[in-house]
Amino acid sequence: MVFALFPRTTSTAAAQPTRRLAVTLAVSALCLLGSGLAQAQSGTVKLLVGFPPGGGTDAIARVLADKLKDSLGSNVVVENKAGAGGQIAAQALKAAAPDGTTLFLSHDHTVSILPLVVKNPGFEPARDFVAVGGFATFVNALAVSGGTPAKSVDEYVAWVQKQGAGKSTVGVPAPASVPEFLVKMIGQKYKLDLQSAPYRGSAPMMGDMLGNQIAAGTGSVPDFIENHKAGKIRVVAVMGNARQAILPEVPTFAELGLAGFEDLPYYGIFAPTGTPQATIDKISAALAKVVALPEVHDRLTAMGLSVAYMTPQQLTSRERAYSQTWARIIQSTGFVAQ
Structure with a gap:
């Protein structure tokens, strides 16, 4: 209350110490408040x-x-x-x-x-x-869905060729991404009409792969590894210049004659x-x-x-x-x- 901080007095000199004390307390309170807000803001x-x-x-x-x-x-x-x-x-x-x-x-x-x-x-x-x-x-990889019978890139290519005019859809976690360019290059190498299906991330793409809504997908090994281990999808080739320790049985694209993905x-x-x-x-x-x-x-x-x-x-x-x-x-x- 203002009247509590500044009591009515007839002596200006007597009021000054009280005013100084009130101002000091107010400034201190504001400083503490500001410090608390800063800590709250920097705490997360x-x-x-x-x-x-x-x-x-x-x-x-x-x-x-x-x-x-x-x-x-x-x-x-x-x-x-x-x-x-x-x-x-x-x-x-x-x-x-x-x-x-x-x-x-x-x-x-x-x-x-x-x-x-x-x-x-x-x-x-x-x-x-x-x-x-x-x-x-x-590394990025090519994986086939559980409903696709292929267990290797060659078997996947043969399966796609049996589809209408060698046409199939491959999921990618984002448009104009490395996985999408991988799809383009796989299609060019094997003369397949592969159409990329861009998703908003790997999770929705994986959902459609697990539901056999798309026959295959490209993405990072971390996107695929758990479902590959569970046998729900199959990683059939990886990028890079060496096989992955976590997937020793899976060949690199370079081994399959598709170079350029070593970085x-x-x-x-x-x-x-x-x-x-x-x-x-x-x-x-x-x-x-x-x-x-x-x-x-x-x-x-x-x-x-x-x-x-x-x-x-x-x-x-x-x-x-x-x-x-x-x-x-x-x-x-x-x-x-x-």
Whole structure:
């Protein structure tokens, strides 16, 4: 109450100490309130994911978020902003305050491929993002649904050839993605009329594969591995220059005569440009610590990842080299940015 803080008195000199005390208390209260709000705002770190819950990227993000909260001393929550191949999440990162409370966990598609296939994606990685650190590489693969009798690429090709005019549909987790370009190149090599069916992430694509709504799909090994192990789908070929330890029986496309897919895609974490270097260093160090945990390493490896920490500089170099490689491949297919 004003009258309690400033009691009526006939002595100006006597009132001054009371006024000073009241002002001091008010300022102190405001400072405490501001400090509390700042702590509340910085107490949670959002880890953006550009794909729906239930997919490979979402599962990976949740494994890391669970451990990062201990290393950072802050709650880390996964926030799915699905759509447009991660474009919505990337735009959200660009718009976020550069204070370390909003991060983006992404694989190669959003950061390296989207800027090559979309004329105006709403962000420029080199300008709008700063690398925090990488933690894995992986390979993409071709998998056939349970209702498709094929157990190898040759058997799949023979099966498609028996369909009307050698035509079939292959699911891809995002339009104009590496998996879609893989479909194009498989069709060209085997002279098949393969039509890509783009999805909003691997989870809905996997749902249709499990329901035998589509005969095959392309995507990352982490997207397929659990259902492959369960015998519900079959991975028949993988990208990369060597067979995967988790899938030793599955040949590479290079072994099958389809070269050009040896450069491995990556997973990394990014922050908005302008984030203080000290903040980047702190989060990157926490990521390195988490990736080194045996339980995290084992869980990510079981998902089909090759786990290895990359510094911000290493992730930046890898992203730029990968973009250059795929710029050449995309150009060779005659694809025109939309």
